Amino acid sequence: MFAGYKKHANVVSTPSTKDVFADRLQDFDTGKGSIKLPYDGEIPTELLTEMIAHRIREFEVDGVKWM
Template identity: 60%
Template structure:
């Protein structure tokens, strides 16, 4: 059994599918360029982006055919109109490896999530 990832690089490298590694690397770059103050950690075997105060802002996970980005339900709901045909969950957006990523929308979602925590005190789920 392979060792559990303890860093973002190890997390991405554990995926055999180049499309998965590419998508996860692009999402990491998007998060760090949009909100460089967030700290990348591994939580629940996924990438977690944590406010310096210790509160999770969002999570990114890789799966067989898609990546998943999870925000608070309030953040995801705020952007429902921009997510089009993407499958969504309570606070998540499923991003198939063979589909274009709504980068501008995700960047606004990241910014919104940080603001909703800093301004309104919205914690993690």
């Protein structure tokens, strides 16, 4: 999921997906499963692509539904 706000966008996934990539998310403000992407910063497309692929595998292979 994603949402747009005045100064940033949020990308939201499962907390388990966020936890897997925690070391690479240290430069971002994060919530339980959300990542805040300021509009004035570079979008981490490679990282987001890897997170999406992980989430798809997590759902299809591991059976992790949402939380």
